[in-house]
Amino acid sequence: MEKLYCKGGGCTAKLGAGILSHILERLPKQNFDKNLMVGFDAKDDAAVYKLTDDIAFVQTLDFFPPMVEDPYTFGQIAAANALSDIYAMGGEVKTALNIVCFPQSSDLNILGEIMRGGLEKVKEAGGVLAGGHSIDDTDVKYGLSVTGIVNPNKIYSNNTGKPGDSLILTKRLGVGIICTAARIGEADENTLNEAVDSMKTLNKYACDISKKYDIHACTDITGFGFLGHLMEMMGDDKSCEVYAKQIPVFEAAKALADEFLITAGGQRNRNYVGENVIFEDVPFAMEEILFDPQTSGGLLLAVRKEEADALLNELKEAGMPAAIVGEIKTRENTAIKVADK
Structure with missing residues (x-):
């Protein structure tokens, strides 16, 4: 093309x-x-x-x-x-x-x-x-x-999670940054191929596995970025804590973000989420990855905490880079807290 x-x-x-x-x-x-x-x-x-x-x-x-x-x-x-x-x-x-x-x-x-x-x-x-x-x-x-x-x-609705639920993400973040860098020759072929493989992967397999468990809410991470879609999951009655170090990401995306190879869509998402997110000692590159628009991103599942480990293990056994990335809590002053842990 x-x-x-x-x-x-x-x-x-x-x-x-x-x-x-x-x-x-x-x-x-x-x-x-x-x-x-x-x-x-x-x-x-x-x-x-x-x-x-x-x-x-x-x-x-x-x-x-x-x-x-x-x-x-x-x-x-x-x-x-x-x-x-x-x-x-x-x-x-x-x-x-x-x-x-x-x-x-x-x-x-x-x-x-x-x-x-x-x-x-x-x-x-x-x-x-x-x-x-x-x-x-x-x-x-x-x-x-x-x-x-x-x-x-x-039905999996996106805003019916419950306080105490664990949040599980099924794909790595950072494909928007990588694709943008690739268009100007700043991402190597291996990095782009890894992002492409992720984007081509259907969420069918994660969905099929999830149906064995007590899923309270679900969304897929696409154009509004991880934090934009997460904010919609919280609605007006819930908050959550996100574990930045647990989030699956493409390591190359961190280096590209540190070089300010970021997207306009990511900045729109930052403006949209605005005052609804507090970052605690989170590196700049990770902030940008959390705002980065994802094309064909993974599912973000809110699952009963007691079943989270079993679901995570089954997703990993199926070859997915899934991780428990946070927990839903009762409503606090800020919808989302992202901690460097």
Whole structure:
């Protein structure tokens, strides 16, 4: 894929959370259909609509510009990212539709490779690619609209964690910083490949394992960064302590952040979280990684403390770089405290 296509892709290209909140707060509430269990006013990862006592469908969509040069790899990452919201709700993928913006005058073989990458991930998820929509545009964008199913009584909401719950993160942080550095030639090939492998990995496997345990809440870490999504998990009635040294990160991202190779999206996230976070002796690089927008990031699970070690061990046995990264507490003056421990 031509470098001109990779201007600032992945979840770093998304509108800031503060802007979206301002817009959504002005929209009228939709309370006319009792079967809409989760809508846009919930700040959750996907919409949920109840069909029967045992089945609800989960709907989401996500698309963005490229963050890597290889079109097939970009398609895989974009699809994995879009599918992730189904898993963040505890759901199972069923169908997907392509969303494509592509310049008609360009090499259509590139578009074919992007869509091939997306198809492979939909198949891996156990879903069916059923169609899509395309637009002739000057810039490349790709993603999916995805429908899944979930038991209405077993939905993973993002803000239903309980004081005492342990927080488990299933993927490393820092891919936004790494991809940004790679575009200007400041990240080596091995570092970029490690980030790409993480972004291509479906959250299906972590979700499947988590269903054996008492999960109280879940979200996936994407464009709002670890701290932005964590703040949404806390809502207005909870706080948490984060253990900075326990958080899985790409070590190269720390060195890049120390060189101020950081993202504009990360600064938007810092502004959004604002006064809701207190850092205690946390290095600058780690702060930036916690604000860094993640493309196809991991699941952040709030699990009953007594089951946390067992869940963590099973995730690790499945090859995931998971870790217990914090604990939910009763509401304090500040929503999130990040300690260097």
